[in-house]
Amino acid sequence: MGKAVDNRTHSAEPVIAKRLVLGCGALVHELVALCRQTPLLKEAITLQCLPAKLHNTPQLIAVEVDKFLSENAHKYQDVFVAYGDCGTAGALDQVLTKYNANRIEGAHCYEFFAGTAAFEEITEDQLGSFFLTDYLVKNFDRLVIQGLGLDRFPELFDEYFRHYTQVVYLAQTKSQELQDMAKQYAESFGMNYQYRYVGTEGLNVVASPILPLAFDLELQVASA
């Protein structure tokens, strides 16, 4: 782990020998599960998330990450940001450079959850693919319907979706309830439906290299 770069003067505050993981609120459930897998991980990582609604305003992501890190990065030994580029067109990377922080590779969570090859295969097959994750299925009304103003202006549906042909649910779990919901959303949008279980492996990098170390130590403790 590299030492987080502090761009401000915080000399009086002690540095914690921990990794700060700053995540997208839309990943909070999966990040909590990952960072609480073992006592060592729990000890080694402090998890904080920014509001998931930033998903709909990508131009604000880099600004909010910068704001958070300027106040907190100096307290930690290492910073990892659980975002992809997420529509920031490199602006997030510029911010991360200031703090010597890393992020998950990929354009967005759809890509790092599915894996680049699988994601490209889906979009090459059908360009008009509208992606859902567990979080988006659970919060469909708030983030998609209300977020796009379709609750107030349902007549805008075609403006947003006229070129989409299918809903692709990239699932982190195998929940039948969420699958039923996703399928229902696809039907209500008049689109084809595709389900792909992709799990949460794409997130493991936020705990690397602590994750394998944590499991090794847990294993040793268990077998001792």
Add this chain to the structure above:
Amino acid sequence: MSDNEEFNLNELDDKELVEQIQDDLYDGMDEEVSEGVQILLDREWDANDVLGDALVGGMKIVGEDFRDGILFVPEVLKCAAAMKGGMKLLRPILANSSVDLSLGKFVIGTVKGDIHDIGKNLVGMMLEGAGFEVIDLGINNPVENYLSAIEEHSPVIVGMSALLTTTMPYMGVVIEEIDRLGMKNDFHMMVGGAPLNQEFADAIGADAYGRDAARSSEMASVYVHAQRA
């Protein structure tokens, strides 16, 4: 902007009516905007003035408030729909006008791999309002589509749009190809889209970057007027 009080648009004088149309456009009230436009036409206003003062003037305020985070995409789309209603009344009159105020042809399209066209459509509408003949190539355009349109229409400006960070580099591919064919100086090349910035536009060799619909249309007009001066 407007309150709920109902009143007869006919009772307003010209200045008040133009302001009211702008307010109604801001509020996305398409029927009221069309009604106001029709009243101005009935008062024998020149269609170009109705377009410029009421509709484009109104959309300019919308564009500024969108940029400043006061309005959001759904509201802007409602405004655009209201403007479309007014344009529908004006378009045939403008097309038959003996005075040629056209600023020339503007070829616009979303690049290959990208199906997002909300921003492009807003730009197209503002350009039309500003006096351009807009040739809209739609979405997912490979370089060949731009080249065919350039050959067929001889535009003064070619515009490319992208919403995705994964598709915006394709704009550079188009510009490179146009440059390779020795056509780079035959027309102006503009780019726009949510994830773009001036730095990116400069890096791929675009002539101009439009940060929003209103600004893009303004920049295009300024360019043409400067060329003609």
